[in-house]
Amino acid sequence: MNPSTQLRPYPTRRSLLWTAATAALSAPLLTACVTAGAKDEGEAAAGGEKTAGNPMGVRAGAPLEVVVFKGGYGDDYAIAAEREYTRRYPQAKVDHKGLQKVGEAMQPRFVAGNPPDVVDNTGAGRLDIATLVGAGQLTDLAGLLDAPALDQPGVKVRDTLLPGVVDDGTFGGTTVALNFTYTAWGLWFSRSFFAGRGWTFPKTWAEMLTLCAEIKKAGLAPWTYQGKYPEYLNDPLLSLAAKAGGLELIKAVDNLQPNAWRQEPLVQAAGAIAELAGRGYLMAGSEALSHTEAQAAWCRRKAALIPCGSWLESEQKGVTPAGFDMVMGAVPSLTGDDKLALQAASSESFVVPAKAKNPAGGQEYLRILFSKASATAFAKANSTLPAVAGATDGLELSSGLGSVRDAVAAAGAGTFSYRFRTWYAPLAKAVDDATGELANRRISPADWSTRIQKAADAVARDTAVTKYTR
Template identity: 35%
Template sequence: MSSELKPFNRRLFLRGALATSLVPVAGVLAACASPGGDEPKGTSTNGAKSAENPFGLAANTEVDAVIFNGGYGYDYVTFAGGLAEAKHSGTKIKVQPSTEIAQELQPRFVGGNPPDLINNGGAGKISLSTIVDQLETLDDVLDATNYGGTKIADSLYPGVKLPGTFNGKFVALNYVMTVFSLWHSASLFEENGWTPPKTWAEAKDLGAKAKAKGKYLFVFGKEAANYYQWTMVDSAIKEGGHEVRLALENLAPKAWSHPAVQGVLKEIHDIVRAGYIVPGGAGTQFTAAQAKWSNDQQALLYSSGGWIENEMKKATKAGFRMTGVPVPTLSTSPALPFEALRAAAGEPFIVPAKGKSPAGGKEVLRAMLSNEAAANFSKTRLAPTIVKGTVPADGYGSTALVSQTKMLEAAGQHIFDFVSEGYYGMGADQLVLWNSFLAGDLDVAAMTKGLQSVSDKIANDSSIQKIKVS
């Protein structure tokens, strides 16, 4: 060591290193968005209410909407905003896209200046249980009339309030009708003389047929392995009826040990063991995995929600007639029929009570629920909204959209939903388990134990506000 200055420099260096490492570590949460001393004041301005202006939107209001920019984009809200602006001259609707809702809006919630309308979607959504007390109830939106003069509540599918109602408070309006099912290419199945499986036994037969062709039954990706939890849970609910659903939703002890759940888990485990799942899923990015189904046709079936067509638009083989079918049943005499379906209004929109203009947020929702905006959404996004009668019979040329409408009609009264996973944010922990289970590293017993402990952790944590699902 020749230089005398070196040790000194190094010391400074080290201290800098220590300091810079500690600041972000401990300080970042506090530094970025700590509650200030000022009590946020409710600055909401209101005009007079009337039939034309049911929420009392003040003149010349600037409405601030933050929309999750995911599978459905955000410009459909801009479109609806345009309708609202035309209806209330002087009003300006500012629509901003975001891909990280929770991260971006957290400081605004703490500061007491949240936006007027939020589409709380994506992996980075706000866990609703933390903000449910700060939201406007949206009953008055459904009581208002739409831009065509019909009462909005009468223009919607039944049950759309349910997924947005927590402990009796209707706080989230879910805009898109989302169907959860298994998806396949009707054209590929026709070519090979295959039929979509109605029971797990048929699914295993189909797996053998696929293997003979050098293909697989299912494929999964590492960020979306828990999509197969939907398949599993839906099938178990159909087998055991609503008692299975309520036990899981209300975090009952031993809920995952119910015979129906165990039966379906075992069937899936058999499929894993038989090698009917594309190998390597736990190390594959999920859209790449999905492309193995939609583009390479390496796998026959994929478990997903109705957004799959839009999501894979650019990675779908030409002539791939994407079609959804309900998930298989365990036995031939399940408690709910094969046609029973998990379908719910998805894509929640919320109106924070402390925003500058909650009335403005509601007015944008009213515009979105107009026939014109809903038709625009279905046409451009190929997904049904909660507004009835806005999808024509040809589904704008989309086989997936047509099959969703058909499944909904066939299911009739047997439509159910599953909310606890999203409400408590359990998906991330369940995902880890599903990756291992589908890779064949966990057996049914270990999987059951894992899933149960995720539920129990929430159930036993007194700091988490629970909901009662019925």
């Protein structure tokens, strides 16, 4: 993320920052988009002949408009895919827009029925994808997923993607988004600093508390976090709960089941975070820090550990000291009997609007973007794991990206992710707010659980909210 923007990175880069701005975008969009019809539907559906070389049926001279979130990854990778598109379709004019406030710019266009052909719906204030789905505003990408991969003969696009990528973009059985990056969430530390102090990254929460005591005794804060955005602290909390409670716990939360947030592993995980605060293991003043400020403090070794997703190394390129050797470790085990291993999911969400003028071109652009060559170039430039399997094979990886790749490989089928944040923006914000209060000792773990359950029940009762299950 460009530090000057002060935006919450990607999902958020997953589906991360669900702010009041997002909620404000959602409500008017739903009603307006349902009735929007400024463009002739036949025009949107028109395409060219489908052939082996043109599996999406792109009209050779049709213009293509691409809108990309220009955050921490920049937009050079997207422009490179546009160059390849132009090489393949030289008669087509490509209109590229790199934006930081995608939702603010795109809402009026979706309402007017005149959206671009491809949108990278990412960043703070992005459009609520569940609302877009409910309004029928996104193209079914099944044809793209079943098309041949650009540079892997005999392989479908869907079979080139890492586990969970297709599911992450699927709503009600229809895949409407493809996420370009693969994010893992954990706790970051300086490998060189830990080695110099003789510290070992903990495997259990009991070991974490012991380590924190040693770090505090050495005169620095054990943890800091991005206090203005408490969802960062939700990652270890929810990971602790999922590792102990397993997939059934996650399903209960995502499916809005009664008392899901009162499950014992969730209350215990909230207690673990509260204990960090109670023992003085969170750096003083963290509550007031933005993500860039907290991460800069961590890079200056004012704190030993920080929770973050795997975009951190790329985001800290300009401020990380030489020899810092940052790496990510999986959140330790709460109970010592883990059912799951690592929170990981795809992010950087690309969609093709249903009312795009050139939907075939939009899907062909994504076929190019999600090629192995494109993903490998992205990994080299951004120290970030792409969603395309094998994209980092043979590369000499940085310390951070190498640790993420190793963590994902070690987790195997034990990766997990929650979906409530993507499906229900108001609930996501309620969780974030409650965790912020918990970390600052203004509510207890039991209050945290009760407060969030009340918000989940309100969403479950709201007949205007489309419900999803897993």
